[in-house]
Amino acid sequence: MGFFDSYFGSSGKYPKDEHQLSSQKIKELVSRYKVQSLDSSEEGLVENTIISRRLGDGKISLFQIYEALTKLKNQNKISRQDRDGLMRVFEEYFN
Numbered sequence: 001m002g003f004f005d006s007y008f009g010s011s012g013k014y015p016k017d018e019h020q021l022s023s024q025k026i027k028e029l030v031s032r033y034k035v036q037s038l039d040s041s042e043e044g045l046v047e048n049t050i051i052s053r054r055l056g057d058g059k060i061s062l063f064q065i066y067e068a069l070t071k072l073k074n075q076n077k078i079s080r081q082d083r084d085g086l087m088r089v090f091e092e093y094f095n
Contacts, residue, residue: 015061016064018061019061019094020058023047023051025093026051029086030046030086030089034085035086037081037085042082046069046086049072053065065087066087069083
């Protein structure tokens with residue numbers, strides 16, 4: 001594992017193929033009921049970040065979600081536990 005992987009995590013494990021994902025579905029998936037470590041302000045921040053990260057056609061990949069969440073984690077806006085829990089939710093949804 002190189003410096004990049006240890007700092008940013010193993011983003012290479014997430015596929016770059018994009019899926020249609022509505023704003024409503026994002027709000028449903030980014031829920032304190034699904035990821036109990038999120039508080040309401042973190043939940044709103046994550047929802048808005050992922051919604052704005054989608055391309056103009058409303059598609060996003062797991063890799064793009066991971067990048068967006070890792071950026072929030074590196075800015076100390078969410079915890080590693082939050083990021084990892086959210087990634088599990090999105091992985092389950094996409095698979």
